[in-house]
Amino acid sequence: MSLETAKAKVEAYQDMGAAGDRTKRILQALMLYAPTELGRQNMIMDVNSCDDDVQLKALADRYLTGLIIPFKTMGGRTPAVSDHPTAPDADNAEQKNQGALQVVHREGKLKDRVLQRDNYRCVITGVRDPILAHNPSERAKRDPPFLHTIAAHIVPFSFAPKSESAAKIVQSSKIFEAISRFGGYPFIDELGGNINRLENVFTLTGDMHTLFGNLEMWLEPVEGNTNTYRIGCVPHFASALPYGPLITTYIHGLESAPA
Known part of the structure; x- marks a missing residue:
């Protein structure tokens, strides 16, 4: 399905009742500003895979918690990253990320x-x-x-992840999946974990x-x-x-x- 189909689906989205529902703005920005062609196609595919407004909101929440907030937190607490509502391959990528991630500490040198x-x-x-x-x-x-x-x-x-805690490793793996999907680039492979x-x-x-x-x-x-x-x-x-x-x-x- 095309970009036009995805745009129309987002434009037709009805706010879910929460004050300040940013679903429409987030999804439009993801499709417009993904930095690579593959990233843009990933975002278009994600939107087109949603069957209803509930899934569209869940998709926006996924990138809000897994991409936007983590980049802007500046070392503070980040919320748990929500699951991808429609893409089974996201789960597979997260599992792969968990195996590649290294527990890190500040390096004095x-x-x-x-x-x-x-x-x-x-x-x-x-x-x-x-x-x-x-x-x-x-x-x-x-x-x-x-x-x-x-x-x-x-x-x-x-x-x-700063420890071997399963929750921290899962959180990190979800963040790397979200930024790699948006960027169209395997960041964790480039970093070698x-x-x-x-x-x-x-x-x-x-x-x-x-x-x-x-x-x-x-x-x-x-x-x-x-x-x-x-x-x-x-x-x-x-x-x-x-x-x-x-x-x-x-x-x-x-x-x-x-x-």
């Missing part, structure tokens, strides 16, 4: 490794970490300024980390340009990004600076 790779700078603004102030030649430079930085996870650290993989962490200042964690700033890959990204943000934060629309990162090198 992770920030040091990320800072070195990113040339001791915020990858968005180019602001220098104070560790560079020990270098006389860096102290002599007036710009960019020195500010404390954070080793920020791209796929959030909170997504990974390890949320602390170096490619999943980059250096940000505190304010950039807040924008990124609140989904108010994001990076979009530039096709044909390796490790180059276009910075996107909600309009009222555009002035917080002083270095223009593109950044280039060097995942396996020692430098990371605004383009």
Whole structure:
């Protein structure tokens, strides 16, 4: 079934009586903003597989609890992820994820490794970490300024289980299924089950980390340009990004600076 069929089904949805029912908005956004063609097709298929408004609401709740809230929680508590209402393959993917997930803890040396790779700078603004102030030649430079930085996870650290608890592993497996289905990309395979993989962490200042964690700033890959990204943000934060629309990162090198 087509995108038009899915759109019509969502448009015909009747609020289930709860104040602030966001089902229609969530499902429309999922189909519109999935980042890959496969992700968009997955969202269209999910909507078209629903037989009634009850299933449509359950589908929206699945992505609200398994995708939107976990990304915006910034380390706080997340609600239990609801089940997918119609897709048996979601259960199979969750079972596979459970076998791949690694219990993780904060790594004391992770920030040091990320800072070195990113040339001791915020990858968005180019602001220098104070560790560079020990270098006389860096102290002599007036710009960019020195500010404390954070080793920020791209796929959030909170997504990974912190213990062998079955409930925590199931919760994590559901989150990874939801983001992989929406993204059309096997995130857990890319991470190798390890949320602390170096490619999943980059250096940000505190304010950039807040924008990124609140989904108010994001990076979009530039096709044909390796490790180059276009910075996107909600309009009222555009002035917080002083270095223009593109950044280039060097995942396996020692430098990371605004383009």
